[in-house]
Amino acid sequence: MRKIPVAALKPGMKVARPIYGSSGYVLIQQNVVLSRRYIEQLRQLGVPSLYIDDGLLDGYQIDDVVTDVTRMNAISRVRDLVTDLEQPNPASRIMLRTKEVARNVDQIVSELMSQPDLMVNLIDIRLEDDYLFGHSVNVCVLSLITGISAGLNNKQLVHLGVGAILHDVGKGVLPRNILYKPGPLTNTEFSVVKTHTSEGYSILRDMTHARDVAHEHHERYDGSGYPNGKKGDAISYNAQIASVCDVFDAVTSDRVYRAAYPIHEAVELIAGSGNQAFSLTLIQKFLENIAAYPTGSIIELSDGRIGIVIDTPRGFCQYPRVKLLYDQDTQPVTTPIEVHTLDDPSLIVKRVLPEQEIAKLRASRAR
Template structure:
């Protein structure tokens, strides 16, 4: 049986099913393993992870009376957290139209970020004017239809992750800033902060960044040093303002003080750094990496909600959910009718009634004629009853259904 427990209740002999935290918060290659050594237990306790899922059918159980939550209890807790408030995201272009523009913008953005990061590696200063122009282009696309740019930027191969992650977090920060009703100047600052938040990773060898196996303690420390390294790289650039510097330095802080590098607590963390923390984690866990495939978007939102009380600011996380949806574009969902579909586009005011392209019947396991349905017009007759894993159904190219774009060598970005 799966149970969620505090790491302080862990002991040798328990089977760890999953860590309740971002992949970059712990030094372990695999999330599922039998905890058999005191050294690994101590590494978990030192990592900042607060909770884990254990499988009592494969290892020791928690003692009677110890606090634990079953999957059903966690699901109820998360559902209450997510379904709160209304979405407010006007669009001026259809997903289909904006995807075509966003595809070209993603390719240009990747080239620009590769060039910019390359200049940083050679010791050159960042061209802030060039960064601003790129942020403006991304901002315009997000204004027309946030789902297109945000979802396309998520579809990256593991070897282009470092660059496209910056583009994706830029788009997410812009959408979140607008959801929080910040000024246009602050929206631009948020976008620039997203684009440059991981600049410190340029100082980390590719062999560590792209290592497919378990990181050593020294390698894990090197990864965790990237916020300070990034801040050091750009702190003397007069064209980069304090907001960008702050997000670069503090996007791995957590509201409970367990983050890094300064273990800030609550309101010691700025609004923009709190925004950066949410956007960074979402794109990281939805993206394929050398050591792990990305989670489905809807599953990622669900996981983040499980961690959110200690990890993220609640107001910021709620706003983020409203900006991308409980079932973000690209999510595989099951409808009450038994049909499977991929989420195409969010509804302007309802988190639970997106447009969905149905294409498969779950019970008979057979394809059906593809059809786009608007769940907001079918209230009481059809609804989403759950998330599904594309891997469980062997749908490896699900993105083609919602984007309409054939992949090229596994990547949409040339």
């Protein structure tokens, strides 16, 4: 199973994971064989990418860290809460919605705690109109995984998760033409967007743990953030965790005005921000569970061989286990061979192959 851009889809490819639209309905089911019509519909709907099953990882299972049902339920709860903000006098409904959100967070905690060696190998695929809601849930999941690595107890994890899933709730009261602008913001527009931190604080003012995350997730460890330029541990611990996860999820998500960063580049971005944008200790906890080269990535090793990533051991995000596909002369490897880069100091990942090169290589060897 591999994630590829919709622009690279070809008729005959098989869908490996379903794509969900607004309100949780399925846009395209798993195991559907793509036709030109399907591909064109996906383009028109704004689907940025798709997981496809091309047989390269037969026999290997790749699961999300939370179930699709749990993720979609959480997205629906966030959507309901943000929708209520647009109604007159929403205070009573917001209290009810936050209780529903807390129950979803508790379920996410339970699922994550049952996986002691979990690694994030899948990036959820979301439509632009669902970006805020999917982003909120993903920041929650990533924050909880980091909190587990940091040794937080169950009660602390739920507090962290509720704050993380509601970190952007203040955006629900911002002008939609600014929030969903398909391009870079002007300085004036960015000033408006920055008010979502204080708006979030106001909406969540009776929820101490959540309001601090909403208010401080754009503060930075070196004092360069907003709204108050807080520095170091003057920033709440939960907000510090959420801020790392917020940036990571934002840069690895496709937007209408830019393509997503490859995961390994996002990992390098976060890793290089230690004790500047973020606490180095929290960065280390965050990266323990992130695969820089997610399962299904096709990579070239430093010795010239090409393979597909099977998995990555927890705590060693840049050292994947690889199933070899081609030798140094780009001849197909016919005998199954796995390489553990962690066990061979001479081997590192040289690069990730772009989809166009993968398609060309496979086509040339199929003749």
